[in-house]
Amino acid sequence: MNNAVLVINSGSSSLKFQLVDADSGVARAAGNVERIGEPWSAVADHEQALRRAFDMLATDGIDLQACGLVAVGHRVVHGGMEFHQPTPLDDTVIGKLERLSALAPLHNPPAVLGIRVARRLLPDVAHIAVFDTAFFHDLPPAAATYAIDRELAQTWRIRRYGFHGCSHRYVSERAAAFLGRPRDGLNQIVLHLGNGASASAIAAGRPVDTSMGLTPLEGLVMGTRSGDLDPGVIGYLWRTAKMGVDDIEAMLNQRSGVLGLAGERDFRRLRAMIESGDPAAQLAYDVFIHRLRRYLGGYLAVLGHTDVVSFTAGIGEHDPAVRRDALTGMAELGIRFDEDRNLAASDGESDGVRRISTDDSPITVLVVPTNEELVIARDCVSVLGGYRRA
Numbered sequence: 001m002n003n004a005v006l007v008i009n010s011g012s013s014s015l016k017f018q019l020v021d022a023d024s025g026v027a028r029a030a031g032n033v034e035r036i037g038e039p040w041s042a043v044a045d046h047e048q049a050l051r052r053a054f055d056m057l058a059t060d061g062i063d064l065q066a067c068g069l070v071a072v073g074h075r076v077v078h079g080g081m082e083f084h085q086p087t088p089l090d091d092t093v094i095g096k097l098e099r100l101s102a103l104a105p106l107h108n109p110p111a112v113l114g115i116r117v118a119r120r121l122l123p124d125v126a127h128i129a130v131f132d133t134a135f136f137h138d139l140p141p142a143a144a145t146y147a148i149d150r151e152l153a154q155t156w157r158i159r160r161y162g163f164h165g166c167s168h169r170y171v172s173e174r175a176a177a178f179l180g181r182p183r184d185g186l187n188q189i190v191l192h193l194g195n196g197a198s199a200s201a202i203a204a205g206r207p208v209d210t211s212m213g214l215t216p217l218e219g220l221v222m223g224t225r226s227g228d229l230d231p232g233v234i235g236y237l238w239r240t241a242k243m244g245v246d247d248i249e250a251m252l253n254q255r256s257g258v259l260g261l262a263g264e265r266d267f268r269r270l271r272a273m274i275e276s277g278d279p280a281a282q283l284a285y286d287v288f289i290h291r292l293r294r295y296l297g298g299y300l301a302v303l304g305h306t307d308v309v310s311f312t313a314g315i316g317e318h319d320p321a322v323r324r325d326a327l328t329g330m331a332e333l334g335i336r337f338d339e340d341r342n343l344a345a346s347d348g349e350s351d352g353v354r355r356i357s358t359d360d361s362p363i364t365v366l367v368v369p370t371n372e373e374l375v376i377a378r379d380c381v382s383v384l385g386g387y388r389r390a
Ligand code: ADP
Pocket: 193, 194, 195, 196, 223, 265, 266, 267, 268, 269, 313, 314, 315, 318, 319
């Protein structure tokens, strides 16, 4: 394998990994070590988790020393103002990432932990951080700025950063390639609907708006996150329910969204609950769809002219009912959706990219399987000078 990159996504209780051939785009192996540090778990910490990942690779017949490994790519959620390029990791950079943890307390500390362990266990290879915020670094000020006290915002670097950047970038590139058009000649909306969910508007290849903000909490309704919320709710809960700020944040991040409304965050099980007549599940779904349509309509207005809308990630790729309910009744806005195409499975052509709009629809609607690991792997190789960034 040429230009093999081990991509690591280190979370607080799980470590996902994938060994990617950056040239061919083929994933040689992938896995997820879960329940790190949880009671009764055999995986005590991130070092054990990574050692277990190496064991899983070895079981697949992969010897990391002999497989042409050129880099370890680390997914880092928050790059703050400073990091918007793939960045080789050294002690100085890691120190800066630690200081960014205040901006992303749930995500950056476990990523830094994963980086430290991986550098120790694989000392002879380049370690490179790729940031989820990077794609949105140049959001226009009108979209990036919160309407709050300007000095306060400057002092504390409060702005809209945007996340899922690797996915939004990859999907917009794949959509353009599928249509045989240059990305900078298309206006696109990307709907990334997984456990975390975000939408972006991309004009001529440049992101002009995105639904996530200072943190990944803003925007769409998600598996466990509320998305948009009147900021007044926070003060109200603090004052009247006597909840502390950590409690309120934990509630908004971990016990809200579809889970908070229906008691279930997984969309397949939510669907089964709706079918059995569960009114809470139905309401959770309706709130999810309503918010999604509001963002879609908003971005059609932000762009003025839209060429492509793409659905991606677990729900976006696999749940035809969500796509139907997001798109019906939008013919006057330029979206003519084809129910048969929507229900058809991918025929395996074009990396699974497929059209679900009618041939005469002014706006093309696509399903595009995302591949964040490949973006990270190729970014790593580009830093090493072996691959030009798209
Ligand atoms: P993550 O943000 O954890 O990467 P994913 O992109 O894997 O999330 O998306 C997870 C979500 O996708 C879950 O809610 C899951 O139920 C949903 N999902 C996956 N497959 C299907 C399917 N076939 N039908 C409906 N929903 C699905």
